[in-house]
Amino acid sequence: MQVLLTTLNAKYIHSSLALRNLKSYCQSMGSEIDVREYTINNTLLDILADLFVRRPQIIGFACYIWNIDMTLKLADLVKKVMPDVRIILGGPEVSYDPLSILKSYNCIDYIILGEGEETFRELVKALLGKGDVYSIAGLAFRGKNGELIEGCSQVVEELDSIPFAYNDTDMDELGDKIIYYESSRGCPFSCQYCLSSVTAGVRYYSLARVFKDLQYFVDHNVRQVKFVDRTFNANKQHYLPILKFLAKQECRTNFHFEIAADILDDEVIEFLKTVPKGRFQFEVGIQSTNEQTLNEIRRNNNWPKIVSTVSKVLSYGNIHMHLDLIVGLPYEDMDKFRKSFNDIFKLAPDMLQIGFLKLLKGSGVRNRAQQHGYIYMDIPPYEVLSNKYMGYNEFRELKLLEDLFNHLYNSGRFRRTLPFLINEKFDGDAFVLFRSLTAYWESNGLHMKAQSVKSLFEHIKGFCARILDNKQFKSLLDLLKFDALMSDNGNIRPEFLSWNYDKWNDEKSAFWRNEMLAKKYLPQYRFTTWRDIKKKYHIEVFETKLPDYMNFLPDCEGKSVILFDYTNSEPEYQQLNQEDFWPEGG
Numbered sequence: 001m002q003v004l005l006t007t008l009n010a011k012y013i014h015s016s017l018a019l020r021n022l023k024s025y026c027q028s029m030g031s032e033i034d035v036r037e038y039t040i041n042n043t044l045l046d047i048l049a050d051l052f053v054r055r056p057q058i059i060g061f062a063c064y065i066w067n068i069d070m071t072l073k074l075a076d077l078v079k080k081v082m083p084d085v086r087i088i089l090g091g092p093e094v095s096y097d098p099l100s101i102l103k104s105y106n107c108i109d110y111i112i113l114g115e116g117e118e119t120f121r122e123l124v125k126a127l128l129g130k131g132d133v134y135s136i137a138g139l140a141f142r143g144k145n146g147e148l149i150e151g152c153s154q155v156v157e158e159l160d161s162i163p164f165a166y167n168d169t170d171m172d173e174l175g176d177k178i179i180y181y182e183s184s185r186g187c188p189f190s191c192q193y194c195l196s197s198v199t200a201g202v203r204y205y206s207l208a209r210v211f212k213d214l215q216y217f218v219d220h221n222v223r224q225v226k227f228v229d230r231t232f233n234a235n236k237q238h239y240l241p242i243l244k245f246l247a248k249q250e251c252r253t254n255f256h257f258e259i260a261a262d263i264l265d266d267e268v269i270e271f272l273k274t275v276p277k278g279r280f281q282f283e284v285g286i287q288s289t290n291e292q293t294l295n296e297i298r299r300n301n302n303w304p305k306i307v308s309t310v311s312k313v314l315s316y317g318n319i320h321m322h323l324d325l326i327v328g329l330p331y332e333d334m335d336k337f338r339k340s341f342n343d344i345f346k347l348a349p350d351m352l353q354i355g356f357l358k359l360l361k362g363s364g365v366r367n368r369a370q371q372h373g374y375i376y377m378d379i380p381p382y383e384v385l386s387n388k389y390m391g392y393n394e395f396r397e398l399k400l401l402e403d404l405f406n407h408l409y410n411s412g413r414f415r416r417t418l419p420f421l422i423n424e425k426f427d428g429d430a431f432v433l434f435r436s437l438t439a440y441w442e443s444n445g446l447h448m449k450a451q452s453v454k455s456l457f458e459h460i461k462g463f464c465a466r467i468l469d470n471k472q473f474k475s476l477l478d479l480l481k482f483d484a485l486m487s488d489n490g491n492i493r494p495e496f497l498s499w500n501y502d503k504w505n506d507e508k509s510a511f512w513r514n515e516m517l518a519k520k521y522l523p524q525y526r527f528t529t530w531r532d533i534k535k536k537y538h539i540e541v542f543e544t545k546l547p548d549y550m551n552f553l554p555d556c557e558g559k560s561v562i563l564f565d566y567t568n569s570e571p572e573y574q575q576l577n578q579e580d581f582w583p584e585g586g
Contacts, residue, residue, distance in 0.1 A: 114153030
């Protein structure tokens with residue numbers, strides 16, 4: 001019997017661990033099992049055509065909030081052109097209300113409840129005539145007389161029983177996509193907005209198994225492995241050996257983990273200082289700093305410990321760190337959200353991800369929606385539109401703010417300009433700056449247009465021209481220039497900024513010709529060709545005194561000479577001594 005497992009990923013760069021786990025768990029059965037992945041950007045008819053030519057007898061769809069509507073439409077089309085095919089659904093979006101789907105969609109034959117490996121294998125065996133579907137606990141389906149039968153959600157107790165999900169063919173096909181991996185299932189916490197709280201306890205793969213799996217990724221030099229463990233660092237005896245194993249590898253692979261920062265102890269924090277740059281990426285779900293909110297969603301945040309840990313790890317400069325914030329949580333009005341935002345922003349994370357609360361099926365916060373006056377989308381992704389604490393207009397404004405924040409802060413392009421504005425004009429209140437920028441964006445219709453990188457610089461200049469005095473504005477232009485040279489490999493040069501170009505050309509040429517002098521700043525430097533130098537380096541003379549927080553040496557008559565280096569994965573800069581650039585004075 002030919003079985004096809006498929007899903008519609010949110011983006012092309014994503015891949016499905018769930019489908020590969022199902023395939024690996026069933027590989028000893030003798031059935032031919034194929035995995036096909038599409039995205040929500042593919043058309044239904046294109047996907048249908050591709051499924052049809054493969055002539056499967058069973059199709060299993062993995063269902064999530066981002067693909068459920070499209071998946072159900074696709075299943076209906078599949079049944080029309082392949083009426084004999086058995087259609088099976090699984091995944092979090094169908095596990096918590098399976099009977100309503102079976103009532104509404106005659107095209108669906110079976111729905112798997114909970115973790116699907118064991119249930120799916122038993123179902124395939126039954127469809128092969130080697131078992132009885134009525135004996136399968138984790139299944140919802142129509143009985144022989146059309147009655148609806150609902151089992152109960154299942155878990156796999158022995159995770160090592162699930163064979164490794166990937167093979168060499170996968171490595172070739174996935175290329176530079178994100179590869180997902182799990183070393184555990186379950187979560188020790190009970191956050192009421194998350195479905196992980198529904199399953200009690202945490203189960204782990206053995207360390208021997210995990211080391212073997214991870215070595216496979218390292219040997220294949222994959223780009224990124226994203227752990228889907230809900231709280232990777234829940235158990236030190238499990239997670240620390242994994243981190244140490246990965247830290248000693250020689251590879252380009254980046255490993256992404258979701259962690260709780262306040263349960264990292266001093267030993268782990270000291271160890272993280274030794275990790276190769278770019279090897280790890282941490283995502284920390286803070287969500288809110290309002291105590292009443294945290295109590296309601298049953299989340300325990302030790303804020304002083306979070307501040308201490310995040311600050312230390314960021315100071316090492318070797319681990320990319322994302323901090324998460326959720327809009328729409330109980331008891332958090334705009335003023336309390338402002339505080340949460342500013343508390344997290346002051347930590348200066350590499351990214352501050354602003355998410356919007358979704359009332360997921362089966363979650364505690366959805367079950368108490370009436371208590372907090374939630375109005376939300378009845379269809380996926382069930383995103384909140386308003387509640388007792390914020391009206392729709394405030395949610396709408398924060399949606400615009402989130403999009404703008406991603407362009408300005410999370411892009412990493414304005415890391416010197418933004419602190420300058422916050423401190424010079426907004427009394428240290430980052431949230432007020434971004435609300436003001438959002439209002440400016442909307443009043444000028446900029447939120448309705450796609451923006452190029454250059455246009456972002458131009459609009460920031462336009463915003464600042466209205467609020468800064470002449471002296472502040474001159475500093476702002478230099479900071480915009482600095483930020484432009486520190487992003488996009490220095491290739492974006494907005495025309496309104498005063499670039500040196502041929503100015504100081506003699507001084508630049510003399511510096512690059514003097515290998516001994518250049519090696520003082522760039523030990524690996526050697527003079528090759530002017531084209532090569534232009535590609536790798538840039539020297540810019542800034543005409544105004546740059547802000548003190550940038551830690552530059554005293555300037556010469558208001559000028560600062562900065563050398564930008566583009567030879568590494570991220571641009572770097574350093575200030576040239578005045579006498580090295582102007583031997584006889586500037």
